[in-house]
Amino acid sequence: MDPSRRQFLGKAAISAGAAVVPLADVEAGLNDQPSRRGGDPGKRYGMAIDLRRCIGCQACTVSCSIENQPPVGQFRTIVHQYEVKDNDSEDTAAVMLPRLCNQCDNPPCVPVCPVQATWQRKDGIVVVDSDQCVGCGYCVQACPYDARFINHDTQVADKCNFCVHRLEAGLLPACVESCVGGARIIGDLNDPDSHINQVLRENYDDIKVLKPELNTRPHVFYIGMTDAFIERIQGESGLWFDAEHGGVMGAVS
Amino acid sequence: MNVAEIIVPQQEVAWLPWAVQYFFFVGLAATAAIIAGAGEFLRGGRWQRLQPAALLVAVSTGVVAPIALLADLHQPGRFYHFYTDITPWSWMSLGALILPVFMTGLIGYWVLWQRERFKEQGAPRWLALWTAGHWSGRRLRPWLAALMIIGAIGILVYTGSEVMIVKARALWHTEWLILNLAMTAFMGSLAAMLYAQARIFRATAGDQRFTLRLFMLALLGTGAGALGWAAGGWITDSVSFQAFARLIGQFAYWRIVFALSVGVGISLLVAALWMLRTPRGVALSWWMAPLALLAAWSFRWAVLMDVQTVPKYGAGLYPYHLPLGSDGLLGILGIFGLWLAVMMVLPGIIAGREAANESMKMSEVAHG
Amino acid sequence: MDNKRRNLLKGSAALGGLGVFGAGYVDPVKKAAQGLLSGSAGEPTTDRITGNALPPEFRIDAETGELIPAEGQVVSLTQCLGCWTQCGIRARVDTVNNRVLRIAGNPYHPLSHEKPQVYDAPVREAYTGLGGDPGIEGRSAACARGAAMLELLDNPQRITRPMKRVGPRGSGQWQTISFEQLIEEVTEGGDLFGEGRVDGLRAIHDTETLMDPENPEYGPVANRLLVTDAGPDGRRAIVKRFTFNAFGTRNFGHHGSYCGLGYRVGSGALFDDMKGFTHAKLDWDRARFVIFMGTAPAHAGNPYKQQGRQLASARTDRRFEYVVVAPSLPNSSSLATRGNNNWVPIRPAGDSAMAMAMIRWIIDNERYDRDYLIQPGPAAQEAAGEPSWSNATHLVVSSENHALTGRILRGRDLGWTDSAGDSVVVDAVSGEWMAHTMPRPAELFVTREVVLADGSTVTVKSAMQRLADEARRLTLSEYSAECDVPEATIEALARKFTSYGKQAVINTHGGVMNGSAFYTSYAIVMLNAMVGNLNAPGGTFVKGKPYTNTGAGERYDMANFPGKIGPKGIFLSRSRTTYEASSEFRRKVESGRNPYPAKAPWYPVSPPLFTEHLCSALEGYPYQAKIWINHMGNPIYGQAGLREAIDQRLKDPGRIGLIIGIEPFINETNAYADYLVPDLVTYEGWGFSKAWAGVKQRMTSARWPVVEPRVEKTADGEPISMEAFLIAVSKRLGLPGFGDNAIPDADGNLHPLNTAADWYLRGAANVAWDGGPVPEAAEDDMRLTGVDRIAPVLQAHLKPEEWRRAAYVFCRGGRFGEAPAKDAGPVTHWQRPATIWNEKVGSNRHSLTGDYFTGCPTWHPPRFADGSRVERHYPVDQWPLRLTSYKSHLQSPHSIAASRLRQIHPYNPVGINTRDAEAAGIQTGDRVRLVTPGGSVEGVALLRDGVKRGAVAIEHGYGHRELGARTHTVDGTPLPGDEAIGAGVNLNDLGLVDPTHSSGNAWVDWVTGASVRQALPARIEKVG
């Protein structure tokens, strides 16, 4: 059983309803998880992404960008696109991989924060307090998934927070409600009847998370992901679409 | 299976060159402070005679470091949050507590030490106040020295650990990093002391040879640290070593970085060995200072900046183009500029009447 | 040196050091200061935790499930124009600041949801279903583009006032003028640009006088006006009303001929529909095996978003397999469902060969649906329980140079008196002649000599026989060599395709736009006839009928009006008419000369062609146009090679004297205009659009102003727009059908057409009544959707019993019929035959060669107008590569100005096969120059395994020169261009000019006149 599965089993226990006990209610030791703050202790939000349904349309990316207004060019979510070739059969196919904050159950980005400006809520959502953040960038380093960035406008750490403002209004996150393929599913893992739990149960054997061996216990679960994408991509790097590559070119005659 | 990226975003660095400057200067300050502090406790003259140079290095870099640190915050105005919201489980928060302790120790110790020298040799008129009053502070000195040393060790431990605990960056995630940062810091500060002794203070050949030996030790320490990391990593195949091996394998840039480090390290070692053999060599040893300092600085650049261009998930390397402005070149030069300014004033104070007079020939220095 | 000098030195060193420090440290200090003073070194966020997130549009109470709308926001359902799919969207509107905040999908809309909300559900119910767990099923999305297009509303590059050129044509120098001056000048003409007299519209408004008595078929002087638009954006009816029935010119054109005309005419040929060019889509609910050959669902495709969802569901939820045949790997492919999809790389334009090969294999191995093909007519179809019928058994007159050559043998030809109009077939049982209307099967393969009523003897062959003959022209291995797809693959595909009964489908579109587009397309769609899937569940279906809106409706007859005139004469594009019927032909024959070739190609089976209109109008063959009004159309960007072909001629005011561009922005085409008229973007205006295809139920989308327009207003307070312009011009010229007493209602009373609202609101009433009146809108519906804002306008224009029903339609973003059950098959059944042989094609000759067109699919490689193969002009050793175009999955040709869309993929790299590139020493990121006989561009190379060897793939939607890329000067002050908008390359800048086309037009398909953008010969070189 590959490690990502193993770690999912670990997490399955949680999704099966066992209340999410904050890792450390007692005073946390150096780099231990501090106790969770705020949010509904009865809930544990998570996201399932069914890669079989993802068509790489990036509607989620744009909707998130408009909903949360990060500076143009900085992303809380974006869908990675790859081409993979089977070296024997020469068959080539497309891979779409939506990426966002995993709202890890053991989030390395939290304990590093020197001023407690980022924390995990009792419902599992990892948030940033933009008034408290000193912009030291430590959490950005600590996130193994490049899910965080220093927002150019606000000069503080920014990341996906599952559109907590919409969840609390009983609405769906921007990326979920505008998912064209119907790949993104968000919901309460503590509610056994929740849509997300049904989907996770149905596809139990095909669920993977990114970099399970780091024991961050991600709560974004991928369905239909090839093993080659669990760890860092071994392959050809693409174009960084920055000015360097002289994007601005065109007809010369 | 052959994977090619078609659409992937790029991640920019979150720690700016300011961080390199901080790690560089605070490392010099801490290691120099330890050596200066040693002079307080270890008897036998040499350590004491090394104190002026050590304090010169420690104080000059010590005052510069925090300034660089502040600038690495994207919200520098909120630095006080470090103290209004002390966070015991965060290494960086811990560092925020250690730094003032160290600074108090360092500056406090230096003030008393300097006061004593002024009392002996008389202070320049504009610093007369320094010797005001009839108390000596002799009894306080060891305590401050202790504080300074503990603070310095604290600095070395926290700066190293702060980086080491970041699992997300495999290259950083090794205990050896703490040692390597410390050793290269010693290498740098001792080199600076060699220079100070030779060019600023009337240090005898014997004293310089002593410093040169310490420098040797630092070099060996650095080498040992590197070998230890590599060997250990190779045997236990640590993530950090794997990651490095992959980079060497895949990217010419990293091969160059690697070659340079090894090359510079070995040549410094060889040079030092050779210089130790003859008085003339000792007299020339201060020439190694620039190279050693540059090496210490570059190591930090590679660790802090280059490593940030290694994607955590993607293939290839993220592009990083050093900005010319405050967050880049100008910022780097600015901090060096500040150090230079300090170095124009400080020796005059510390060296007092010992100030080297350039009419003195090298040979004379050599032969005391 | 003495102390003094040393100290001086030290001092200055110290100062220097401090100086540099100061310079390097100002920023941190500034930040610190700002932080200490204002609390943040950056822009403060609206909320410390949720940052700058938009305020939610509603709150759905966790306990009660009640929906509480937010203050100052409404959620309006209207129509997207991010691409020509034109989905229904829901726009979150900030009613305080008159802004569109964010866009998602309309839950009622069949193009935005697999299982749309039932039409009569209250809006509140529909919106409540969007939240929480139910929302996962209920969600209705806009695609990335649809979500980002709201940026165009306040785009700095928008034109909001009429403008007139002050520099030479195309120089980008403008002067703003009043709407009234605009109307005055374009109607009356005069020395408008200090370049001499220019005819205004009045001068050429003459529907009586022949423009050229020598060639009466050219029609009246009025034909010297050319009117064009882009796509059917839901406002075309009023443009046509003006063009054909009020002004009376014959010449109208739209983007169809550089969209997918080759496909449409090929499809029309199969569906026996050479007017509407009907085309079908696959039944996603039931199809089991689908080949996408030249179309790419989930990447582009129309409907883009809906097909993306349908593909995702089909491959995930049920037994469904598909293959994509294309030179470059599209996003239709998915590794996640590897087992059920595959990509077959093909040489650009290889499709004609591959499809013919499959047809040959299917016929040779008798894998075709015999029971389907042997039914000669509706009665037989009925009896056999087939979903449709074909003319496979009908007999084609196959002797050369007979009056009936290429025609289907009719009863009258044999002298039958009854059923004289019926086709003649051979009774399968008796072997006797029989009318195709008999309820019995007929012989499938027939070849006979027949003595006709007029005594002449001809050979007749059944359509199926003709198809078999054509298919057997090449062997499978020869076909395979032409398309560079292994024989084994072709066979395997043909076998699999014929293994699912009628639940196998092949679909195509833009991929056929090569130098033999028609025959490529006809061959591909013919495969559907081979399995008889038309109208079959799991097969192909034609879309449901739209609701009548601004046409001849139940409430208002908007298609007819007092004084309506019908256009006369032939089109500028020489289409839908034969060269043989022209005076030119007659003269040549009379003077005993060989009438062939014609001066330039004619297109007997094609609709009016934007792709030929311009070149003809400029060159004066058949005749010259004097004035061109272009609404939105952008062929200069969108038609391969057109810029190269006509740039100079278009800049010459001596040819087309007056060009009027109507559009919210300045596109590459309107950049040549003499006058620019602002227009409304979709969120600001009215309109009714339909599904292009792929929707079974009836549907019509309604567009309405969800925000106040940004454009200036006319003297009488109307926002300046295409409608305002046409109405004003018509009234000034006193044209019929505009002004007071223009729109008759059911009782014959006349109503005015003075404003856009006059037009579209009556259209809305028609929609509300078509197929039974809809209910009246509830107050709550109107409040939640913001329709209450326009309620006064509705009341002012419509009858008491009408306005709330119109409001009901606007509240739901249109009118949508009930979705059929998944296994029910289509709602609309195509009644006409699948024409294996199309006599309208087969009985016509090509105007340059004089050869008959083949009336059924046959292999044709790309060729120029005179029939010569491309390689003859551009040898392979000099032009080894073939360009292939594919639509950006993100961009449309007009979305580039949206920065939040651009950020994901700021420019389009040039896709090269990895091995080809390595052979040429090119690496990803290298700057490369692409050269064709038509031009050259510089781009950035991207090595891809997903590109066929020998092909170079270019994503369409980038490489803009206008739409904000270029700096224009308005009233002397520059309107700065944005480099980012011009990023990347445009394949059309590499398009070819046909060396054998005497008018020097861009390369178009020799049969249909469709733009040629696939398989352009090219070579690539590394730059620097």
Ligand SMILES: Nc1nc2c(c(=O)[nH]1)N[C@H]1C(S)=C(S)[C@@H](COP(=O)(O)OP(=O)(O)OC[C@H]3O[C@@H](n4cnc5c(=O)[nH]c(N)nc54)[C@H](O)[C@@H]3O)O[C@H]1N2
């Ligand atoms: N994202 C997006 N979607 C759109 C649009 C858009 O602009 N952007 N526009 C809409 C419009 S107006 C239309 S008409 C439709 C068009 O929808 P499509 O016709 O599906 O899209 P195209 O990109 O024109 O062509 C389809 C495919 O043909 C393939 N192709 C190119 N050359 C060849 C060839 O020689 N042989 C074969 N077999 N394949 C080839 C390309 O790889 C491409 O993927 O899309 C609509 N949807």
Ligand SMILES: Nc1nc2c(c(=O)[nH]1)N[C@H]1C(S)=C(S)[C@@H](COP(=O)(O)OP(=O)(O)OC[C@H]3O[C@@H](n4cnc5c(=O)[nH]c(N)nc54)[C@H](O)[C@@H]3O)O[C@H]1N2
């Ligand atoms: N190489 C290559 N060329 C192609 C294609 C390809 O795939 N490859 N695709 C072809 C196809 S399928 C098509 S349909 C054509 C499309 O070609 P066109 O339909 O002629 O051009 P578009 O850019 O789609 O739209 C025309 C204009 O609409 C304007 N517009 C945008 N939004 C609005 C709005 O809200 N209101 C109003 N009034 N105007 C608006 C824009 O300014 C734009 O200039 O391009 C064709 N060209």
Ligand code: SF4
């Ligand atoms: S993904 Fe990164 S940012 Fe998100 S919780 Fe995990 S570690 Fe933190």
Ligand code: SF4
């Ligand atoms: S950037 Fe902000 S949130 Fe992240 S660690 Fe530093 S202070 Fe904490």
Ligand code: SF4
């Ligand atoms: S949940 Fe919200 S913030 Fe997170 S990716 Fe989706 S839209 Fe962005």
Ligand code: SF4
């Ligand atoms: S919106 Fe859904 S389908 Fe489209 S890219 Fe995002 S996750 Fe994939």
Ligand code: SF4
């Ligand atoms: S598919 Fe086209 S019309 Fe539909 S939402 Fe996307 S851009 Fe708009």
Ligand SMILES: [Mo]
């Ligand atoms: Mo199109």
